Structure formats: structure tokens, C-alpha cells
Amino acid sequence: MATLSMSGLTKRFGDIEVIRGVDIDIADGEFVVFVGPSGCGKSTLLRMIAGLEDISGGELRIDDHLVNDMQPRDRGIAMVFQTYAIFPHMSVRENLGFGLTIAKVPKAEKEQRVMQAARILQMEHLLDRRPSQLSGGQRQRVAIGRAIVREPSVFLFDEPLSNLDAALRMDMRMEIGKLHEQLGATMIYVTHDQVEAMTLADRIVVIKDGIVQQVGAPMELYHQPANRFVAGFIGSPSMNFLPVEVQSVDHDSALVASTSLDAVRVPMRVEPLKSGDQALLGLRPQYLVPTNEQDAGQLHGTLSLVERLGSETVVDVNTRENTRLVAAIADDRTFETGTEIAFTFDPNRAHLFSAAGDGALNK
Amino acid sequence: MISHDNHGLRLAVRYAVLVLVAIIFVFPLLFMVMSSLKPDHQLLVDTGSLRAFLPVGDISFDNYAAAFQRAPISTFVINSVIVTGVTVMLSLAICSLSAFSFVFLRWSGRNLLLSILLATLIVPFETIAIPLLLLVSKLPWLGLDGLEQGWLNSYHVQILPFAADALTIFLFVQYFKDLPSELVEAARVEGASWFQIYLKIIMPLAGPVVATAAILRFLFMYNQYLWPLMVVQSDEYRPVMVGLQYFFQLDTPWGEVMAYLSLITIPVLGFYLMLQRAFIASIASTGVKG
Ligand SMILES: Nc1ncnc2c1ncn2[C@@H]1O[C@H](COP(=O)(O)OP(=O)(O)OP(=O)(O)O)[C@@H](O)[C@H]1O
Ligand SMILES: [Mg+2]
Numbered sequence: 149m150a151t152l153s154m155s156g157l158t159k160r161f162g163d164i165e166v167i168r169g170v171d172i173d174i175a176d177g178e179f180v181v182f183v184g185p186s187g188c189g190k191s192t193l194l195r196m197i198a199g200l201e202d203i204s205g206g207e208l209r210i211d212d213h214l215v216n217d218m219q220p221r222d223r224g225i226a227m228v229f230q231t232y233a234i235f236p237h238m239s240v241r242e243n244l245g246f247g248l249t250i251a252k253v254p255k256a257e258k259e260q261r262v263m264q265a266a267r268i269l270q271m272e273h274l275l276d277r278r279p280s281q282l283s284g285g286q287r288q289r290v291a292i293g294r295a296i297v298r299e300p301s302v303f304l305f306d307e308p309l310s311n312l313d314a315a316l317r318m319d320m321r322m323e324i325g326k327l328h329e330q331l332g333a334t335m336i337y338v339t340h341d342q343v344e345a346m347t348l349a350d351r352i353v354v355i356k357d358g359i360v361q362q363v364g365a366p367m368e369l370y371h372q373p374a375n376r377f378v379a380g381f382i383g384s385p386s387m388n389f390l391p392v393e394v395q396s397v398d399h400d401s402a403l404v405a406s407t408s409l410d411a412v413r414v415p416m417r418v419e420p421l422k423s424g425d426q427a428l429l430g431l432r433p434q435y436l437v438p439t440n441e442q443d444a445g446q447l448h449g450t451l452s453l454v455e456r457l458g459s460e461t462v463v464d465v466n467t468r469e470n471t472r473l474v475a476a477i478a479d480d481r482t483f484e485t486g487t488e489i490a491f492t493f494d495p496n497r498a499h500l501f502s503a504a505g506d507g508a509l510n511k
Numbered sequence: 512m513i514s515h516d517n518h519g520l521r522l523a524v525r526y527a528v529l530v531l532v533a534i535i536f537v538f539p540l541l542f543m544v545m546s547s548l549k550p551d552h553q554l555l556v557d558t559g560s561l562r563a564f565l566p567v568g569d570i571s572f573d574n575y576a577a578a579f580q581r582a583p584i585s586t587f588v589i590n591s592v593i594v595t596g597v598t599v600m601l602s603l604a605i606c607s608l609s610a611f612s613f614v615f616l617r618w619s620g621r622n623l624l625l626s627i628l629l630a631t632l633i634v635p636f637e638t639i640a641i642p643l644l645l646l647v648s649k650l651p652w653l654g655l656d657g658l659e660q661g662w663l664n665s666y667h668v669q670i671l672p673f674a675a676d677a678l679t680i681f682l683f684v685q686y687f688k689d690l691p692s693e694l695v696e697a698a699r700v701e702g703a704s705w706f707q708i709y710l711k712i713i714m715p716l717a718g719p720v721v722a723t724a725a726i727l728r729f730l731f732m733y734n735q736y737l738w739p740l741m742v743v744q745s746d747e748y749r750p751v752m753v754g755l756q757y758f759f760q761l762d763t764p765w766g767e768v769m770a771y772l773s774l775i776t777i778p779v780l781g782f783y784l785m786l787q788r789a790f791i792a793s794i795a796s797t798g799v800k801g
Contacts, residue, residue, distance in 0.1 A: 233693035
């Protein structure tokens with residue numbers, strides 16, 4: 149088992165810096181998920197940890213050993229690729245045992261470890277098949293099995309489920325969660341599916357443009373996003389951002405209002421604002437509660453779209469200043485598009501962000 | 512119904528074209544084999560008519576017997592087999608290894624070197640033949656009888672200059688580039704060394720390109736004429752194509768020429784067809800995909 153520590157890690161491809169100073173400490177046995185939009189550098193960071201990509205600057209330590217210049221095979225890691233990367237000319241058994249064959253592990257022990265991995269992943273009956281005779285999910289199992297067999301101290305996953313269909317993805321997600329409990333190994337998992345991130349992670353690392361935006365437990369990111377980017381990235385449907393004007397401030401809260409929003413006092417947690425500033429009020433769709441009486445609500449608009457999903461109803465609302473809001477409503481009430489609607493919300497669950505910039509941490 | 516007729520017509524046209532092409536390719540071979548069975552006077556008379564392609568008249572294997580009398584054919588064949596076989600093997604090993612390094616290893620200057628290498632493709636062999644001859648005639652060689660000066664009259668003078676070539680390297684480079692790089696990365700993470708990756712991952716997946724390169728290299732080497740003519744003076748090391756010289760004298764024995772040519776081309780043709788089948792099978796079975 150292993151701890152992992154990154155300090156000031158950078159990666160340049162030519163003149164372009166794609167990882168720009170990453171500091172993360174990962175505890176032994178922790179399940180850490182890297183999320184971020186496409187091209188933000190998640191895979192690159194993971195590949196740097198694996199040793200497949202040179203490190204341009206900073207330090208990477210595994211169990212307190214500096215491993216910047218160490219070959220992948222000496223790092224005690226195993227990696228599962230998005231495209232599975234199982235060897236097409238070998239049987240499942242040979243694929244699983246490949247690392248042990250290379251390491252010249254005695255035959256009996258190899259056989260036993262391959263069988264054990266096959267048992268954990270319930271694929272004993274597939275051992276003599278070729279990869280071309282396997283389904284996508286089974287191939288993914290082989291890739292995971294190959295990682296397990298070597299008993300690495302750190303598992304690296306790069307979007308392992310993104311090539312699977314939705315149902316299979318859910319199954320495999322749960323299996324990976326179980327596997328983590330069973331093996332207790334340190335795992336780093338890259339995804340841009342936030343359900344995977346929220347359900348699997350002990351801690352989530354949100355990355356944008358090669359910069360870590362926030363590191364924290366899933367619920368921490370959900371309830372206390374460090375900036376507007378994280379607030380918008382975590383949660384589904386995404387947080388609404390309503391343009392508002394700051395009317396007055398005291399030390400930790402601000403009074404904000406807009407054409408469609410009656411003045412409301414909300415906590416000022418992220419950035420300091422001053423009276424007269426343009427700001428964005430972050431409201432999660434789940435926390436918008438429709439009211440029956442028009443006048444009672446704080447937030448007013450017109451229903452433009454209603455989607456009934458069964459467990460909840462998602463409605464699109466055009467506010468009076470023509471901003472689009474989304475509300476996720478848990479009860480079965482029926483709504484008519486085109487009608488006026490008003491919402492209330494708990495000001496303590498609202499987030500206030502400056503309207504300046506792109507909302508993310510930049511260097 | 513109309514579309515059915517149409518389909519039949521199209522098929523007929525397609526077959527007609529294929530048959531025509533096949534005839535164009537087969538007739539010279541047919542001519543060669545048939546002529547090898549006829550005495551010279553009849554051969555020359557038949558050339559003017561369709562009889563040239565038919566086994567008619569005075570048919571015998573006399574030309575073959577005479578050809579064996581005239582030239583040490585078995586020595587030539589053995590020489591060709593040695594030179595061609597060793598060169599093909601060496602070339603497959605060297606070219607695949609260098610392509611592996613161009614594609615998978617990270618060393619500075621590899622792109623430049625590859626470009627230079629590919630640029631040599633446009634230099635015809637005739638341009639470098641003379642300088643190469645001067646070079647090999649002076650190079651030392653450590654043989655069984657100790658250090659010798661000059662490589663002339665030997666197997667290695669026919670083999671080593673062709674043990675690696677830009678075209679074969681290029682074929683391997685193109686093929687390796689299309690293999691999923693994750694396979695190599697996965698093998699690295701699993702602990703394989705570069706050479707193990709070459710041997711256990713890349714080469715087992717390289718069946719089609721190995722077959723292609725082997726065929727091309729084989730044909731090139733087997734058909735070598737100019738170079739062995741320049742560097743080999745003794746029968747002991749002479750390959751089959753140069754052996755043809757034995758038959759071009761004041762009064763060319765055309766029947767024997769045809770017999771000799773049949774002897775050296777028909778086995779190769781058979782070999783080629785065999786390889787081609789294996790070649791297609793290897794493409795079908797590799798099935799490299801995600
Ligand atoms: N070998 C390379 N050479 C140059 N640029 C590269 C290279 N590999 C990645 N990049 C760039 O680095 C950035 C980060 O790429 P990376 O693959 O890490 O993104 P990602 O977060 O994994 O995205 P995705 O979610 O689409 O997989 C991208 O802008 C990409 O274009
Ligand atoms: Mg990626």
C-alpha cells in the first residue's frame with residue numbers, strides 16, 4: 149500500500165503548459181477521482197504518475213520516494229486504460245498473467261494469482277478465450293484483472309467505463325467500488341462522469357486547464373464549492389447562475405436583488421464583494437421550491453419546458469431578465485408551459501460569486 | 512427483375528475483364544514453359560502462331576537435361592536460396608527493430624533521421640553501385656581463414672548491403688504507428704522491457720507487415736542481377752539470375768534458356784502463392800482492435 153504526493157508538478161508539451169503546478173497528497177488506501185472538462189489535463193496527470201509521460205517540473209513521490217525519473221514498472225502501479233489495452237494475441241489467462249510472466253513468477257504461484265483475480269471478477273469461465281471473443285464489459289474486466297494480479301500498491305484508472313453502455317457502466321462502477329473496499333489499495337480514477345466521481349471518491353480533485361480548482365470530499369464540493377467553476381461543474385443538473393446586483397454588504401453576507409429576484413440576504417463565502425457589484429447567485433435546481441401563490445415567491449419567471457422524469461420533474465424557467473433557470477422538483481405536481489411561476493429557496497443554500505472572470509482559479 | 516439482370520450483366524463484365532487480365536499475365540509464362548519443351552527449330556517456327564502456347568509437336572525434356580549440362584544450376588540455386596533467405600531474415604529483424612525504435616522510443620533526432628532515411632528511397636541503386644563496389648572491394652572481413660581484404664566473391668558481399676533498406680523500414684514504421692499505443696504503454700506498466708515489448712507484443716501483431724516485407728524483399732533479392740554480376744566472378748557464389756549468362760552465347764539455345772527460366776521461376780511462383788494465402792490469413796486472424 150502506498151501514499152502519493154505531488155508538489156508543484158508541471159508538464160509542458162513544447163511551449164504549452166498543460167499541467168500547471170499541481171499539489172495533491174493522497175493517503176494510503178484512498179480513492180481519489182480526477183474530474184474536469186475534456187482537455188483539462190486529467191489523463192496527462194495520471195500518465196505522469198504512471199511514468200508514461202515525463203515530468204517537466206515539480207516532484208512526485210510514492211511512499212516518500214522521489215519517482216520522477218523512475219520507469220513505470222518500478223513504481224508499483226497498475227493502470228487500466230480507456231481502450232482496455234488488452235493484448236489481442238493472448239488468451240485471457242495470458243493477459244492476466246502477463247506481468248507475472250515478465251517478472252518470472254513461478255508457474256504455480258502465477259496460476260493461483262490469476263485464478264484468484266478471475267474469481268474476484270467472476271470470469272473464471274472466460275480464461276481460455278481470446279479478447280476478440282469477449283464483450284466490451286468482459287474486456288474491461290480483463291483489463292482490471294490484469295491490474296489486480298500484480299498486487300500493485302496504486303491503481304490508476306483512465307476513464308475505464310466510458311466505452312461501456314449505461315447499464316453496464318453502473319454495474320462496473322459498483323464493482324470497482326467493491327474492489328476498492330476488498331483490496332484497500334490506493335486508487336486514482338480519472339473520469340468526466342460526475343456520477344462516477346461522486347459515488348466512488350473519498351476525495352475529488354477538480355481540474356481545469358491544468359490547475360487544481362478544489363480538492364475535497366464529494367459532499368464538500370457539492371455544498372461548499374471553492375469557486376464558480378466547481379459550483380457549475382459538480383451537481384446535475386448544473387447549478388443556476390442568476391445575474392444579480394449587490395445592494396449592500398456586511399462582514400459575511402450580502403443583500404442581492406434583480407428584476408426577477410426580490411431582495412434577499414445570502415452568505416458571502418467565496419469572494420468578497422462590495423455594494424454595487426455585479427454578481428452571480430448560484431442556485432442548485434434541487435433547492436428551488438415552487439410556491440402556489442404568485443406573490444409569495446422570491447424568484448419569478450415563466451415556465452418554458454417541463455420534463456417529467458418520474459422521480460422528479462425538471463422545469464426550464466425564463467426569468468424576467470430572460471435568464472434560463474432549471475429547477476428539479478421532487479413532487480408530482482403538474483405544470484403548464486407558458487404559465488408564470490415563482491420559487492422560494494433557502495438563502496443559506498445559495499452561493500454568491502463575482503461576475504468577473506470565468507469563475508475558475510487561474511494562474 | 513431488371514436489377515437482377517443488371518447484376519448478372521455486371522458480373523459477366525467483371526469476369527470478362529478478370530479473365531482478360533489473367534490471360535495477359537499467364538501467356539508469357541505459358542509461352543516460357545511450352546517453349547522449354549520444344550527443340551529450338553520448332554520453337555522459333557511456333558513463335559509466329561498460337562501454337563507457341565500449346566504443347567504440340569516434338570515434346571521432350573531434352574532442353575532441361577542440356578541446361579544442366581551447360582551450367583552448374585544446382586550451385587546457382589543453392590547460392591540464391593542462401594543469399595535470399597539470409598537477407599530476408601536479416602532485413603526483417605533489422606528493419607522491424609529500427610522501425611520499433613523510430614515509433615516507440617523517444618530519442619532526439621529520430622524524426623530527422625527517419626526523413627533522411629526515407630529520402631534515400633529516391634536514389635536508384637545504379638547511382639551508388641560503383642561507389643559501393645569500390646567500398647566493398649576494400650573492406651576487411653574476418654572469415655574462417657582469418658582476416659581477408661575485400662569482400663568480392665562471397666556470400667556476404669551479396670547479403671550485407673541489402674540487410675536493411677528504407678522501404679522495409681518505412682513499411683514497418685507505418686504499420687507500427689497504427690497499432691494502439693496503449694498496448695505498448697500497458698506492457699510498460701506491466702513491467703516489460705523494450706525488447707520484451709518488441710518480441711512479445713509488437714511482433715506477434717505484425718504478421719501482415721512481416722509477410723508483405725518478406726515477399727517484397729524476397730522478390731527483390733531473388734531478382735538481383737546487376738550487383739552480383741559486379742561483385743561475383745566465380746561460379747561458387749553466383750546466384751540464378753546471373754547464371755543466365757551461361758546461355759547467352761554466339762548461338763543462343765533458346766529452348767535451354769526457357770528450360771532454365773522455367774526452373775528458376777515456377778518454384779518461386781508456387782512459394783509466392785503459398786505465402787500469399789498465409790498473408791491473407793494472417794490479416795484476417797490478427798484483428799487488432801480496441
Ligand atoms: N502528446 C501530446 N502532445 C501535445 N499536447 C498534448 C499531448 N497529449 C496531450 N496534450 C494536450 O494536453 C492537454 C490535456 O490533455 P489530456 O489528454 O490530459 O486531457 P484530458 O483531461 O484527459 O481530456 P479528456 O477528458 O478528453 O480525456 C490537451 O490540451 C491536449 O491537447
Ligand atoms: Mg483523457
